[in-house]
Amino acid sequence: xxxxxxxxxxxxxxxxxxxxxxxxxxxxxxxxxxxxxxxxxxxxxxxxxxxxxxxxxxxxxxxxxxxxxxxxxxxxxxxxxxxxxxxxxxxxxxxxxxxxxxxxxxxxxxxxxxxxxxxxxxxxxxxxxxxxxxxxxxxxxxxxxxxxxxxxxxxxxxxxxxxxxxxxxxxxxxxxxxxxxxxxxxxxxxxxxxxxxxxxxxxxxxxxxxxxxxxxxxxxxxxxxxxxxxxxxxxxxxxxxxxxxxxxxxxxxxxxxxxxxxxxxxxxxxxxxxxxxxxxxxxxxxxxxxxxxxxxxxxxxxxxxx
Amino acid sequence: xxxxxxxxxxxxxxxxxxxxxxxxxxxxxxxxxxxxxxxxxxxxxxxxxxxxxxxxxxxxxxxxxxxxxxxxxxxxxxxxxxxxxxxxxxxxxxxxxxxxxxxxxxxxxxxxxxxxxxxxxxxxxxxxxxxxxxxxxxxxxxxxxxxxxxxxxxxxxxxxxxxxxxxxxxxxxxxxxxxxxxxxxxxxxxxxxxxxxxxxxxxxxxxxxxxxxxxxxxxxxxxxxxxxxxxxxxxxxxxxxxxxxxxxxxxxxxxxxxxxxxxxxxxxxxxxxxxxxxxxxxxxxxxxxxxxxxxxxxxxxxxxxx
Numbered sequence: 245x246x247x248x249x250x251x252x253x254x255x256x257x258x259x260x261x262x263x264x265x266x267x268x269x270x271x272x273x274x275x276x277x278x279x280x281x282x283x284x285x286x287x288x289x290x291x292x293x294x295x296x297x298x299x300x301x302x303x304x305x306x307x308x309x310x311x312x313x314x315x316x317x318x319x320x321x322x323x324x325x326x327x328x329x330x331x332x333x334x335x336x337x338x339x340x341x342x343x344x345x346x347x348x349x350x351x352x353x354x355x356x357x358x359x360x361x362x363x364x365x366x367x368x369x370x371x372x373x374x375x376x377x378x379x380x381x382x383x384x385x386x387x388x389x390x391x392x393x394x395x396x397x398x399x400x401x402x403x404x405x406x407x408x409x410x411x412x413x414x415x416x417x418x419x420x421x422x423x424x425x426x427x428x429x430x431x432x433x434x435x436x437x438x439x440x441x442x443x444x445x446x447x448x449x450x451x452x453x454x455x456x457x458x459x460x461x462x463x464x465x466x467x468x469x470x471x472x473x474x475x476x477x478x479x480x481x482x483x484x485x486x487x488x489x490x491x492x493x494x495x496x497x498x499x500x501x502x503x504x505x506x507x508x509x510x511x512x513x514x515x516x517x518x519x520x521x522x523x524x525x526x527x528x529x530x531x532x533x534x535x536x537x538x539x540x541x542x543x544x545x546x547x548x549x550x
Numbered sequence: 551x552x553x554x555x556x557x558x559x560x561x562x563x564x565x566x567x568x569x570x571x572x573x574x575x576x577x578x579x580x581x582x583x584x585x586x587x588x589x590x591x592x593x594x595x596x597x598x599x600x601x602x603x604x605x606x607x608x609x610x611x612x613x614x615x616x617x618x619x620x621x622x623x624x625x626x627x628x629x630x631x632x633x634x635x636x637x638x639x640x641x642x643x644x645x646x647x648x649x650x651x652x653x654x655x656x657x658x659x660x661x662x663x664x665x666x667x668x669x670x671x672x673x674x675x676x677x678x679x680x681x682x683x684x685x686x687x688x689x690x691x692x693x694x695x696x697x698x699x700x701x702x703x704x705x706x707x708x709x710x711x712x713x714x715x716x717x718x719x720x721x722x723x724x725x726x727x728x729x730x731x732x733x734x735x736x737x738x739x740x741x742x743x744x745x746x747x748x749x750x751x752x753x754x755x756x757x758x759x760x761x762x763x764x765x766x767x768x769x770x771x772x773x774x775x776x777x778x779x780x781x782x783x784x785x786x787x788x789x790x791x792x793x794x795x796x797x798x799x800x801x802x803x804x805x806x807x808x809x810x811x812x813x814x815x816x817x818x819x820x821x822x823x824x825x826x827x828x829x830x831x832x833x834x835x836x837x838x839x840x841x842x843x844x845x846x847x848x849x850x851x852x853x854x855x856x
Binding site: 267269270277278279280281284309311312314315316317318321322325343344345346347348349350351353354356357358363364365366367369370371379380381382383384385386404407408409410411412413414415416418419420421423426429430433 | 573575576583584585586587590615617618620621622623624627628631649650651652653654655656657659660662663664669670671672673675676677685686687688689690691692710713714715716717718719720721722724725726727729732735736739
């Protein structure tokens with residue numbers, strides 16, 4: 245079954261568009277600072293295993309932030325693999341937030357690393373995710389090898405189009421000679437890349453990253469990305485709220501998913517559910533449930549608006 | 551000492567602008583296919599340790615292709631660390647070709663992973679490189695955290711401006727409303743990002759990736775990137791030849807370095823030095839020496855042309 249079909253089946257079955265982001269910055273973990281990388285990796289696995297258990301009924305996927313694992317060296321990659329296994333054991337989809345982008349055989353290597361079932365013949369891939377975030381700046385040469393692997397593995401890609409950060413305007417908003425900003429052209433390119441690869445859901449295996457921090461762009465991007473699943477970062481620490489999500493879903497209330505990292509996994513540290521370290525677990529589960537419900541209200545209203 | 555100063559000191563001292571690219575695609579290694587990831591990692595270390603020994607006098611740096619290591623899972627990262635140590639033991643600079651790009655605390659995590667001396671207080675970073683390739687699509691928010699770490703660690707960055715692949719035209723050549731192609735604006739943005747961070751060499755710690763496959767762009771990009779060190783991929787398998795390098799160096803014959811991966815490390819497989827597997831070592835050392843000398847002729851003529 246295609247990635248988009250799996251994703252939106254899960255969304256409908258579990259009534260949730262929420263994805264828990266796993267960004268293991270050590271300085272945000274409870275308890276004393278780890279003294280070795282092995283200890284750091286174990287702490288990350290222990291904390292986020294519990295986070296996944298706490299939120300598993302409220303989310304449909306985990307989005308793992310590769311940078312944080314990479315910053316722990318080899319033990320970080322071991323932790324990464326372990327958390328993928330934990331997420332799968334809870335029936336969750338896995339999105340590798342790696343923003344990779346390179347060309348030719350190098351792009352194939354990234355695709356195989358993150359999406360292939362096997363790394364060598366007969367050797368299962370413990371890093372395998374259901375989808376990978378990718379950067380389109382290098383053009384089709386960089387996308388084609390990823391697409392080949394994703395197609396073969398029934399996996400998905402989320403390609404950067406308009407990112408959630410304030411500085412995204414610097415390059416992504418550059419005005420082209422045609423009069424449109426670069427992100428609109430990127431949207432058209434991304435839509436074209438995936439046009440041949442729609443699954444049973446009607447959605448392509450090539451998705452797009454479009455920041456929920458730009459609600460004013462939702463209508464134009466949703467229509468240019470008609471059959472493209474959207475990953476909408478920016479809820480919580482980056483300033484977007486569930487109300488900003490209204491126009492990103494399609495008329496069936498599908499077509500988009502919403503990651504939240506700090507707002508769930510570190511809800512006890514700041515924001516409406518901030519509490520003491522000893523009560524971190526209830527803050528995490530309350531934050532996930534509340535956010536899921538807020539998003540559901542918006543999603544259902546977008547469903548009924550037509 | 552700043553990264554650019556270290557880089558161009560080495561270039562002058564060793565009379566070489568050549569960088570050996572380490573792209574361990576398993577299917578290109580001599581001998582039977584490995585059966586486990588540990589075996590694959592060991593094979594990669596053994597082969598490329600010998601490659602580094604063979605070419606150490608002809609190159610100033612190694613450029614490690616992260617994708618290939620990532621595609622070997624945890625044993626790949628162990629191999630990556632070991633090859634960094636081998637390169638350093640031969641007095642070579644290390645460039646991590648990772649093309650990372652993300653925002654805020656995530657960008658900081660990538661910067662720390664690849665450029666920080668320590669991953670935890672008192673825990674040395676076995677992944678530490680001297681420079682990292684990065685993708686600018688997310689704007690200054692993504693560059694600022696990398697710049698902070700690079701500055702503190704006397705490290706360098708090479709930011710994608712105009713990549714070597716044919717498909718680079720699809721997005722990087724899009725014409726802006728100002729009339730210039732996107733890559734020219736990227737060049738100006740990259741030059742501005744590094745303007746405050748020039749070291750003793752006069753060059754910035756923020757470099758640029760500009761494909762040697764685009765010799766017609768050398769003059770305009772070299773002048774827009776006046777104090778920016780250039781990484782010039784595309785020699786060999788991608789079709790550029792040393793003659794294409796003439797206009798990329800500055801009037802002192804500095805300011806640019808030239809990576810070659812397959813054309814050196816796999817010279818025995820195809821091209822002018824192709825030979826049988828048993829003679830691979832002499833093909834590798836001959837290819838490196840010959841390529842270094844070809845580049846030196848071009849570099850010296852660019853030096854004398856003013």
